[in-house]
Amino acid sequence: MKRLVADPIRCLACRACEIACALAHAETDDLAEAIADPGTRPRIYLESAEGLAVPLQCRHCEDAPCVAVCPSGALSRSSEAEPVLADQQKCIGCAYCVQACPFGVIRVATDQTVVIKCDLCIGRQGQGLPPACVAACPVGALWLEEMDEVAKRSRAKAAAGAAAASLTNEGR
Amino acid sequence: MAVRERSVDAASLQMLKVAEEADIATVWDRFESQQPQCGFGRLGICCRNCFMGPCRIDPFGEGAQVGICGATADTIVARNLLKNTAVGAAAHSDHGREIVHALRMAAGGKSDAYKIRGPVKLHKLAEEYGIARHDRSDDEIAKDLAELLLAEFGRQEGVLLNTARAPEQQQRNWAALGTVPRGVDREVVTAMHRTHVGVDNEAEHLLLGAARTALADGWGGSMIATDVSDMLFGEPKPLRSRVNLGVLKEDEVNILVHGHEPTLSDVIVAASQDPELLAEAAAKGAKGINLAGICCTANEILMRHGVPIAGNFLQQELALMTGAVEVMLVDVQCVFPAVTEFQKCFHTKVVSTSPKARFPGATHIEFHEEHAMETAKKIIRMAIENFANRDPARVTIPATQEKLVAGFTTDVVHEILGGKYRPSYRPLNDGIQTGRLRGVAGVVGCNNPKFPHDGSHLAMVKELIRNDVLVVQTGCSAIACGKAGLLTPEAAEAHAGKGLGEICRAVGMPPVLHVGSCVDNSRILTACVEMVNEGGIGDSLDKLPVAGAAPEWMSEKAISIGMYFVASGIFVVIGQALPVEGSAAVVEMLTQTFEKHFGATWAFEPDPVKAAHRMIDHIDRKRADLGLPPPMYEVPYAPKTNGAARAANRTVSTGGQPAGEAGAAVAASCRGPRIED
Numbered sequence: 119m120k121r122l123v124a125d126p127i128r129c130l131a132c133r134a135c136e137i138a139c140a141l142a143h144a145e146t147d148d149l150a151e152a153i154a155d156p157g158t159r160p161r162i163y164l165e166s167a168e169g170l171a172v173p174l175q176c177r178h179c180e181d182a183p184c185v186a187v188c189p190s191g192a193l194s195r196s197s198e199a200e201p202v203l204a205d206q207q208k209c210i211g212c213a214y215c216v217q218a219c220p221f222g223v224i225r226v227a228t229d230q231t232v233v234i235k236c237d238l239c240i241g242r243q244g245q246g247l248p249p250a251c252v253a254a255c256p257v258g259a260l261w262l263e264e265m266d267e268v269a270k271r272s273r274a275k276a277a278a279g280a281a282a283a284s285l286t287n288e289g290r
Numbered sequence: 291m292a293v294r295e296r297s298v299d300a301a302s303l304q305m306l307k308v309a310e311e312a313d314i315a316t317v318w319d320r321f322e323s324q325q326p327q328c329g330f331g332r333l334g335i336c337c338r339n340c341f342m343g344p345c346r347i348d349p350f351g352e353g354a355q356v357g358i359c360g361a362t363a364d365t366i367v368a369r370n371l372l373k374n375t376a377v378g379a380a381a382h383s384d385h386g387r388e389i390v391h392a393l394r395m396a397a398g399g400k401s402d403a404y405k406i407r408g409p410v411k412l413h414k415l416a417e418e419y420g421i422a423r424h425d426r427s428d429d430e431i432a433k434d435l436a437e438l439l440l441a442e443f444g445r446q447e448g449v450l451l452n453t454a455r456a457p458e459q460q461q462r463n464w465a466a467l468g469t470v471p472r473g474v475d476r477e478v479v480t481a482m483h484r485t486h487v488g489v490d491n492e493a494e495h496l497l498l499g500a501a502r503t504a505l506a507d508g509w510g511g512s513m514i515a516t517d518v519s520d521m522l523f524g525e526p527k528p529l530r531s532r533v534n535l536g537v538l539k540e541d542e543v544n545i546l547v548h549g550h551e552p553t554l555s556d557v558i559v560a561a562s563q564d565p566e567l568l569a570e571a572a573a574k575g576a577k578g579i580n581l582a583g584i585c586c587t588a589n590e591i592l593m594r595h596g597v598p599i600a601g602n603f604l605q606q607e608l609a610l611m612t613g614a615v616e617v618m619l620v621d622v623q624c625v626f627p628a629v630t631e632f633q634k635c636f637h638t639k640v641v642s643t644s645p646k647a648r649f650p651g652a653t654h655i656e657f658h659e660e661h662a663m664e665t666a667k668k669i670i671r672m673a674i675e676n677f678a679n680r681d682p683a684r685v686t687i688p689a690t691q692e693k694l695v696a697g698f699t700t701d702v703v704h705e706i707l708g709g710k711y712r713p714s715y716r717p718l719n720d721g722i723q724t725g726r727l728r729g730v731a732g733v734v735g736c737n738n739p740k741f742p743h744d745g746s747h748l749a750m751v752k753e754l755i756r757n758d759v760l761v762v763q764t765g766c767s768a769i770a771c772g773k774a775g776l777l778t779p780e781a782a783e784a785h786a787g788k789g790l791g792e793i794c795r796a797v798g799m800p801p802v803l804h805v806g807s808c809v810d811n812s813r814i815l816t817a818c819v820e821m822v823n824e825g826g827i828g829d830s831l832d833k834l835p836v837a838g839a840a841p842e843w844m845s846e847k848a849i850s851i852g853m854y855f856v857a858s859g860i861f862v863v864i865g866q867a868l869p870v871e872g873s874a875a876v877v878e879m880l881t882q883t884f885e886k887h888f889g890a891t892w893a894f895e896p897d898p899v900k901a902a903h904r905m906i907d908h909i910d911r912k913r914a915d916l917g918l919p920p921p922m923y924e925v926p927y928a929p930k931t932n933g934a935a936r937a938a939n940r941t942v943s944t945g946g947q948p949a950g951e952a953g954a955a956v957a958a959s960c961r962g963p964r965i966e967d
Contacts (some may be wrong), residue, residue, distance in 0.1 A: 133346070137329035140350060149329055150871035153349040160350065254326045 119199045120262040122238070122249065124173040128259035129164075131171035136160035138254030139175075142239060157228050161236040162251045173260055175251070176223050176236035178202050184215035184224055184235075192233075201238040209233055238262075291322060297604070297743035299773055301535040301690035305608035308686050314635060316607050317626065321739040333872030334367040340487035349872055359487060367873040368496035369485045371849070374869075375500040376481035378850030381623055382809050383474045383511025384646075385551050387443050389518045392553050392659045394436035396522060397429045403557045403662035406432055407524035411701075415517055419451060432521070439514050445473030452509045457822045459830030459889075460859055464505065467887055469498050469857065471506035474514075478503060493876050494883070501857035501888070508854030513812035519590065523556045526593040526697040526806070528706070528799075533772040535605065536691030537598035538614050542580040543571050543677045545670065546600055546609055548629075549621035550807065552590035554643055554657045554666065555583070558619065559595045561666040571674045579670065584609060585624050586765055586807035593697050593806050601773075602744070602766035603844075604737040610638050613684040616673035621657070622647045624736070624845065637679035641669055694777035696804035698762070700816040706797055715824040717793075718760075722827050722835060725922040726789035728758040729909035730821075731902075732814045732855075734767050735840030735848050738865070744770035746841035746865055746898035751776060753902035755801040757925045758787035759909065762817070765808040767842070776802045788923040811851050814838070815858060828916055832859030832889025835912040837905035841865040841898045852892065856880075859889040861908045863901045867894035903927055 137149070140160040144152040152158045162175040178201045185193045185202060192208035193215055195201065204224075209232040215224050216233060224235040239249035247253065252260045293306045296318045309316050330336040335347040337357050345357035347366060356362050361369070396404035406412055406428045412435065416423050421434045442450060449470045453461060464470040471477050481503040484490035490499065520526070538544050545562065547555040561567065562579045571579050582600040583591055591597040600609045603624055610618060610632040618629060621644045630640045630651035642649045643657040643665070653672075657665050698706075708714030721727035731754050737743050747770040751761050755776075763771060771777055776785065782794030786801040794801050805813045818831050828834045838855045840848050843864050852862045870876045880892040895901035910929040913920070920929045 132328060133330065134326065134328055137349070138326055141329075149332060149349075150867065153333070153872070154874070156351065158350055159352070256324075256328075 119178065119201070120264050121178060122175055122236075122252070123261055123263050123268060125259045126167075126170040126172045128257050129171045129173060130257055130259075131164060131166075132256065133164055134254040134256060135162050135173055135251035135260060136164060138250040139236075142242065142250035143234070159225075159228065159234060161223070161234060163223060173251070174221055174223055176202060176238075177221060178236075178238065183218040183220065187214040187218045189214065201240060202235070203237050203240070204233055204235050206232045291318060295742055296739070298745040298748060299534070299605075299690075299743060299770075301688035301773075302601070302605055302608055302743055304688045304690070305535065305605075305611050305686070308611055309608070312611075312635070314611065314632075315628075317604060317628070318739050320628070330872075332869060334370050334869035334876075335363050335872030337361060337366045337370070339369065339485055342487075347872060361491060363873045364493040364875045365491045365496070367870045367876045368493035368500075369490070371868060371870055371876070372481050372490075372496045372500045372503070373485045374846045374849045375503050375853050376478050376485075378846035378848065379474075379481075379503050379507035379511060380478045381847050382507045382515065382850065383443065383478065385622070385809060386474075386511040386515030386518070387440070388551055388553055389515050389522065390436055390439045390443075393432055393518050393522050394440065395659050397432035397436055399429065401659055401662060402664065403560070403666070404522060404659070406521060408521040411517065411520045411525050415521070435521075436518075439518065442510060442514060443474045445476065448472070450474070450506060450510045452513050453505070455513075455816065455819055456509065456858065457819065457830040459832065463859070463888055464502075464857070467498055467501075469502040469505060471502055471510055474506045474510040477506035477510075493873065494879055497876065497879055497884075498887070500853055504850045504853035505857050507850045508812055508815055508858065512809040512851075512854075513815070515809040516806070516812045519552055519809075520699070523552055523590070524594045525701065526699050527702060528695055528697045529596045530693060530695055531592055531596040531598050532691045533599040533601075533694050533769060534691040535600055535609060535612060535688045537580075537582045537600055538609070538612055538687045539578070539580045540614060540685060540687055541576065542578040543574075543576045543670075543673050544580050544582065544615045545673045546582055546584055546615050546618040547587045547591070548584040548606055548618055549625055549644075550586045550590075550623040550809075551621050551644075552587065552594075552807075553659060554619070554621060554662065555587045555591050556594070557662040557666040558670065559591050559597055561663060561670055564667065564670075567667065567670050567674065570671065571677070574674055574677050576674070576677050579674070582609075586809075587621065589696075589765065589768065589804075589807040589810070593804070593810075596696075598691075599769055599772065602737055602769035604739065604743045607632065610636060612687050613637075613681065614687050616676040616680065617641055617669060619643060619669055620647070620649065620652070623847070625649070636684065637676060637681065639672065639676055641672065643669075690773075692773050692775050694772040694775075694804065695779065695800055696768075696772075696777065698799075698803040698805050700805075700813050700820060703803075703817060704820070706799060715820045717797075719821060719824045719826050721789070721793050722821075723918060725913075725919045726758070727760055727793060728787075728789070728906070728921045728925065729835035729837070729913070730760045730762065731836065731905050731909075732762050732764075732811070732838040732860075733771075733841070734764045734808070734811055734814075734838070734851065735843040735864075736766050736845055737770070738842045738844040740844075740866060741842050741896075744773065744842075746901075747771060748774050748776070750839060750841050750898040750902045751802055752785055753899050753927070754905065755781075755786045755790055757902075757906055757927045758789040758921055758923065759906060760790055760793075761802045762805050762814055763802060764804075764806050764810050764814070767840070768802075768804040768806075771802050772804065776800070777804050787921075787925055789921060808847060808851065811855075815855075818858075818860065827918070828912070830859060830889070833912060833916060834860075835909040835916070835918070836860060837908045838862040839864065839901060839905060841901060856884060856890045856892055857888050861890045861893070861905070863893040863895050863904050865894075865896050865898070865901070868892065
């Protein structure tokens with residue numbers, strides 16, 4: 119499954135992802151109307167740490183604690199290749215998942231009856247569109263990628279570093 | 291966005307295909323690469339006015355609700371709007387100041403190119419401002435007038451003289467709200483001061499500041515620009531010309547003038563007819579020197595010389611893509627820096643001329659009024675030289691062009707409607723009073739890639755005229771309608787409702803009147819004042835059955851224009867909302883509370899037909915308030931009143947006179963406009 123990757127070095131904290139996310143999950147396409155509805159909320163969060171802005175959203179964990187603690191079966195995933203979704207019909211608003219989430223990216227909706235979380239914009243993805251936050255990011259700080267690809271890139275980077283170190287040691 | 295969705299104009303679509311095939315980026319591509327655009331900016335809730343910030347307000351009400359200084363969304367939104375308004379007012383007014391400078395130079399005999407070409411206007415204004423005329427030459431009068439008008443920009447005490455032109459009610463409104471404009475420059479400077487950190491923080495007070503600044507533009511900078519242009523370059527009279535990219539010529543040297551100030555372009559018109567230069571062009575194998583315009587410079591020289599228009603704002607790059615333009619001469623406002631990129635693909639040279647505006651990659655030939663003719667000739671010679679570099683294989687000139695009639699002004703309308711020997715607005719007011727004419731709408735403003743190019747202008751204007759609303763236009767909106775053939779008398783047959791059609795036929799005028807460039811929106815103000823003065827349709831501007839719109843607006847100048855119309859009592863509906871939606875309070879003030887202050891509000895409506903209906907609803911309400919009858923004829927968008935009352939009203943209002951006779955009366959009192967070819 120492709121997951122969201124965020125690059126805090128690139129992020130300029132414009133919060134375009136938050137606005138796009140909230141709008142993508144609102145009842146309307148009109149931003150002015152959406153902000154007038156108190157229920158409109160983003161599912162992506164911009165947190166500040168070490169002088170950087172860090173976009174955070176659901177990691178869609180393999181062994182998801184939120185799914186494990188959900189008493190009503192509202193949180194589930196149809197397979198390991200699918201995102202963790204919250205079924206608002208089944209949700210009883212107990213907020214156990216909110217407590218269980220190690221990233222703090224599930225929260226109780228404004229009306230207090232259900233929880234809301236990132237669904238990786240499966241609706242948009244079904245139409246061949248990237249998640250709203252990815253599409254909105256003006257600096258390319260957010261993208262969707264297979265974790266294997268991420269690992270591969272990290273390996274290539276690590277290998278290049280190791281090779282450079284070896285060459286330096288050899289004095290070549 | 292597919293190419294076919296970018297514009298409704300055939301010539302533009304043809305050029306966009308060329309762009310696609312040649313892989314040349316245009317404004318639409320750049321627009322797409324900016325998507326999605328920043329929500330904070332759109333909502334107006336980011337503040338960059340001090341450097342504790344930047345700050346922004348969380349529009350979802352969870353995060354920060356105030357900036358570091360404590361400014362709320364209301365404060366930030368209103369302060370940003372005041373700043374936008376000041377920039378728009380500054381642009382028009384600085385343009386106006388340049389024209390007055392040229393007048394002073396002409397009067398002092400210090401110019402090789404300028405002289406008084408509008409003596410009637412000169413004497414009219416001299417009388418209005420109390421300048422002695424007895425036994426004095428035009429130059430002497432003009433010199434005094436130029437000094438007086440220049441002082442209006444820097445006026446430190448009292449109020450702008452032109453505010454006396456406004457009806458009493460407007461003057462009372464402004465006085466009561468503290469929005470009477472003083473010196474033009476003063477209002478802009480004060481506005482900028484008020485937006486500094488920790489100065490003006492109350493939203494309503496800031497918005498009234500925006501109104502005051504805009505009024506200094508509408509009744510000051512812009513109105514002076516129009517008056518003095520008429521004096522210096524000649525008073526426009528109705529004339530015929532052509533519009534769209536098809537006006538470029540394959541066998542002539544093509545020079546495009548793009549921007550806003552007529553000071554240089556007017557001289558270019560004269561220089562392009564210089565026999566010596568024409569001979570030089572012939573020697574290079576060109577059959578002539580073809581001048582065409584883009585944006586409001588185009589409107590200025592169209593109105594006075596009938597120079598054809600190549601296109602409006604979103605066609606500036608498409609015109610260069612024809613590969614047939616030797617020189618594009620630019621001055622100020624609305625010129626894309628991207629135009630110089632086309633020098634890499636084509637032989638075209640972009641020449642910047644204003645001491646205020648430079649464009650990376652352009653050739654800069656600075657224009658000063660003292661040497662106007664010399665500079666104009668130098669630029670034309672450059673174009674002639676460059677003709678040889680044109681690659682015929684890369685030339686694509688769309689065949690598309692349309693006829694139009696332009697050159698309508700507040701003064702000309704007197705003559706057209708009243709006749710040469712009895713100039714009057716009476717027939718216009720009569721038309722409105724009887725319901726033959728439902729009202730008058732000003733449709734103005736820019737193009738914006740957020741809307742299909744020209745699409746909203748055309749849809750709105752067609753909806754208005756088929757409902758018997760006479761339309762007056764300026765700027766890029768007028769060019770859009772020109773390209774669609776709406777600025778011709780024949781358009782009345784094809785598109786106007788029965789009542790408007792009758793008047794157009796009687797007078798021989800188009801149902802859509804081109805009144806000039808964007809500073810010439812001031813003509814719409816003065817025309818409305820004439821309607822008030824003529825009497826019978828309201829004794830103040832806010833009572834007139836009129837409305838304004840800018841369906842594809844994009845510039846800060848448009849904000850200033852909209853604001854001065856609203857503050858002058860005229861309802862204005864614009865396509866995309868002002869960047870104020872981050873504050874519900876500010877939206878309410880602009881769209882509701884302003885009614886109480888000025889007798890008019892702003893409205894935001896992206897759908898051009900719905901927007902036209904809002905204008906018509908407003909016009910109908912004003913008609914009802916005045917006790918005027920409903921429209922004389924069946925109209926597609928009927929008034930929202932009950933039928934019985936309508937029928938009763940109709941009998942009373944026309945005094946039992948059959949409609950046909952009333953039509954004949956209008957016809958008898960009118961003469962056709964003198965249309966010069």
